Amino acid sequence: MPDPPxxxxxxxxxxxxxxxRAHLAASRxxxxxxxxxxxxxxxxxxxxxxxxxxxxxxxxxxRIKALADLSHTPLFFGxxxxxxxxxxxxxxxxxGEPAAGGGSTDTFYIGRRHxxxxxxxxxxxxxxxxxxxxFYQASKKTPMDIALRRRFGYTGGELTAxxxxxxxxxxxxxxxxxxxQSEIERPRVGPMRDIVATIQPEQDEIVRAGIGGTVCVQGAxxxxxxxxxxxxxxxxxxxxxxxxxxxxTLVVGPNRSFLHYIEQVLPALGELQVAQATVEDLVARPxxxxxxxxxxxxxxxxxxxxxRMAEVLRRALRSHVTPPTEPCVVVRGSRRWRVPAxxxxxxxxxxxxxxIRYGAARDALPQRIAHAVLVRMEQAGEAPDxxxxxxxxxxxxxxxxxxxxxxxxxxxxxxLRLLSxxxxxxxxxDGILTDDEQKALLWAKxxxxxxxxxxxxxxxxxxxxAADLIERTxxxxxxxxxxxxxxxxxxxxAVGRRCTTGSATILGDLAQGTTPWATDSWEEALTHxxxxxxxxxxxxxxxxxxxxxxxxxxxxxxxxxxxLSEATSIREAAGDFAVRAxxxxxxxxxxxxxxxxxxxxxxxxxxxAADARIPxxxxxxAAEGLTHLAPGEETSPEARLxxxxxxxxxxxxxxxxxxxxxAAVVDxxxxxxxxxxxxxxxxxxxxxxxxxxxxxxxxERLAP
Numbered sequence: 001m002p003d004p005p006x007x008x009x010x011x012x013x014x015x016x017x018x019x020x021r022a023h024l025a026a027s028r029x030x031x032x033x034x035x036x037x038x039x040x041x042x043x044x045x046x047x048x049x050x051x052x053x054x055x056x057x058x059x060x061x062x063r064i065k066a067l068a069d070l071s072h073t074p075l076f077f078g079x080x081x082x083x084x085x086x087x088x089x090x091x092x093x094x095x096g097e098p099a100a101g102g103g104s105t106d107t108f109y110i111g112r113r114h115x116x117x118x119x120x121x122x123x124x125x126x127x128x129x130x131x132x133x134x135f136y137q138a139s140k141k142t143p144m145d146i147a148l149r150r151r152f153g154y155t156g157g158e159l160t161a162x163x164x165x166x167x168x169x170x171x172x173x174x175x176x177x178x179x180x181q182s183e184i185e186r187p188r189v190g191p192m193r194d195i196v197a198t199i200q201p202e203q204d205e206i207v208r209a210g211i212g213g214t215v216c217v218q219g220a221x222x223x224x225x226x227x228x229x230x231x232x233x234x235x236x237x238x239x240x241x242x243x244x245x246x247x248x249t250l251v252v253g254p255n256r257s258f259l260h261y262i263e264q265v266l267p268a269l270g271e272l273q274v275a276q277a278t279v280e281d282l283v284a285r286p287x288x289x290x291x292x293x294x295x296x297x298x299x300x301x302x303x304x305x306x307x308r309m310a311e312v313l314r315r316a317l318r319s320h321v322t323p324p325t326e327p328c329v330v331v332r333g334s335r336r337w338r339v340p341a342x343x344x345x346x347x348x349x350x351x352x353x354x355x356i357r358y359g360a361a362r363d364a365l366p367q368r369i370a371h372a373v374l375v376r377m378e379q380a381g382e383a384p385d386x387x388x389x390x391x392x393x394x395x396x397x398x399x400x401x402x403x404x405x406x407x408x409x410x411x412x413x414x415x416l417r418l419l420s421x422x423x424x425x426x427x428x429x430d431g432i433l434t435d436d437e438q439k440a441l442l443w444a445k446x447x448x449x450x451x452x453x454x455x456x457x458x459x460x461x462x463x464x465x466a467a468d469l470i471e472r473t474x475x476x477x478x479x480x481x482x483x484x485x486x487x488x489x490x491x492x493x494a495v496g497r498r499c500t501t502g503s504a505t506i507l508g509d510l511a512q513g514t515t516p517w518a519t520d521s522w523e524e525a526l527t528h529x530x531x532x533x534x535x536x537x538x539x540x541x542x543x544x545x546x547x548x549x550x551x552x553x554x555x556x557x558x559x560x561x562x563x564l565s566e567a568t569s570i571r572e573a574a575g576d577f578a579v580r581a582x583x584x585x586x587x588x589x590x591x592x593x594x595x596x597x598x599x600x601x602x603x604x605x606x607x608x609a610a611d612a613r614i615p616x617x618x619x620x621x622a623a624e625g626l627t628h629l630a631p632g633e634e635t636s637p638e639a640r641l642x643x644x645x646x647x648x649x650x651x652x653x654x655x656x657x658x659x660x661x662x663a664a665v666v667d668x669x670x671x672x673x674x675x676x677x678x679x680x681x682x683x684x685x686x687x688x689x690x691x692x693x694x695x696x697x698x699x700e701r702l703a704p
Contacts (some may be wrong), residue, residue: 305488603655
């Protein structure tokens with residue numbers, strides 16, 4: 001009986017898709033082998049001591065995690081066929097590994113991590129390698145020596161489709177990638193995912209910008225600015241791993257819900273060593289005893305967040321330095337060495353003029369006094385060395401003089417006194433803050449101690465500023481600051497001092513500034529960060545928000561950010577969009593009906609409402625038997641509806657959004673501009689559809 005004909009879908013020789021599936025299977029096997037090799041390492045007796053052994057075991061454990069094969073995450077998503085094989089130098093990765101066959105091949109599979117076979121030949125190239133860049137940058141106009149760019153489509157972890165672009169073929173017209181479009185529009189369930197397969201040329205340029213400078217990205221809703229920032233961290237860690245491993249990297253987000261939403265992006269790219277924090281986390285200094293338990297009215301918070309407070313704190317701190325009135329007499333053996341008060345005063349004046357940190361100057365003062373003593377010893381014929389100078393600096397008389405002249409200052413106690421003592425505040429805010437501003441800052445009932453005080457978040461930032469004036473804050477190699485438009489000048493300073501010797505990626509949208517102190521310009525924000533003159537890039541092409549939705553939300557731009565360009569969307573589908581007016585008595589029922597309607601679609605659902613409306617809507621959902629999540633809780637196929645207070649919506653996204661009562665969102669803020677900005681944020685959280693339900697009149701710019 002003759003053999004049956006080969007199955008064209010499974011025979012690698014008969015079908016290109018089958019060949020690609022075979023390469024995927026082989027690549028996954030190679031990745032498993034790479035992990036097994038690391039797991040098999042014998043670490044016994046390879047470290048000099050237990051500290052080194054612990055560090056080595058930790059590094060190996062992290063490497064094992066990084067080599068995990070995520071079954072539902074495509075190992076590679078693209079392929080490049082070069083017209084000419086790139087040279088070995090161009091193809092080499094930043095970590096010294098060959099990016100592809102030492103320049104001996106012209107075909108490269110592009111994926112999330114480097115994978116090689118048992119002989120060390122690469123099977124998948126890291127998307128960050130130089131040889132991978134044409135996957136994102138090449139076009140028909142600029143083919144970058146690429147004959148063919150192939151994109152792959154997946155269902156779960158299974159390779160199901162491919163799509164080719166013959167970039168160097170003049171007979172083939174440029175076309176829109178359907179696979180790229182479907183990947184962008186794929187329903188979202190669970191935390192934020194990486195965009196490594198869909199990075200656009202303008203995004204790629206920002207991602208691959210050098211580590212030497214700070215980059216600020218002004219991005220309209222849906223332009224992928226958050227993803228760009230996270231992928232930039234991953235790229236910098238690839239290109240400058242040793243440097244950043246020593247100095248550290250940090251992602252700063254607006255709140256815990258947001259950080260939870262993005263926390264899986266970097267691990268999916270194999271990067272496990274990036275810390276995440278809010279600004280409140282950054283300035284939390286447990287050693288100071290400051291515990292945030294209170295809140296400030298908006299006008300008071302605005303004053304405390306003003307950059308002028310830095311000078312008030314500086315003056316208050318330096319006021320503790322008292323000019324000497326008596327000489328310092330050092331007794332050594334039978335000799336007495338006298339440094340007159342005027343000479344010590346000259347030393348103090350010089351240290352103050354250098355404007356170094358308070359603590360550093362205080363540490364320098366005893367050495368300077370000791371040096372003056374050594375000069376007298378040498379004049380008397382003695383030959384003292386450095387050990388003698390150190391001994392003199394520790395002399396009780398010198399220590400007593402330093403304590404009187406330049407006493408230690410606790411940063412929390414300094415801020416406590418400024419906010420409690422009207423005379424002390426007036427003395428150091430004179431000419432900086434008005435009398436009314438000073439009165440607003442003072443606590444109505446001064447607390448008895450640092451621990452008993454009900455510190456507010458702006459107070460904690462002031463304490464952090466004071467602590468930095470005393471001792472330098474540790475600087476990291478790179479900091480990503482997302483939703484940066486909402487920070488006060490003092491908060492910018494707090495973030496900036498975490499990267500004084502490093503670089504930063506600043507992400508935000510001026511139109512989405514929803515704090516009373518939101519910045520009006522990136523130039524001003526960059527100055528407060530200590531990075532004036534940094535490059536500002538603008539992303540206006542949206543990939544997430546449907547065309548009709550972004551056009552509707554953009555009606556608010558003239559009122560909330562008149563200088564910004566209106567965002568556009570590459571989404572071909574207009575999206576589901578509806579604005580429905582209902583009677584006040586029917587508002588809750590109409591919202592619930594809209595949620596039921598949204599749940600008939602695939603993907604995540606967000607019900608966004610003014611904070612004051614959340615309890616009523618939660619009760620209505622419960623009465624209807626609709627299970628709902630809180631922001632930050634991970635959606636799943638069984639629980640897809642999230643009830644979102646408008647104040648927590650920033651940075652989040654849902655396939656379908658039901659927006660409850662826009663007027664209530666606006667009225668929930670202290671002023672109309674902030675309210676309209678909050679509404680702009682809420683309107684632009686939708687990926688596939690938006691339904692607006694209102695009983696009260698819509699804001700004027702959104703009215704029919």
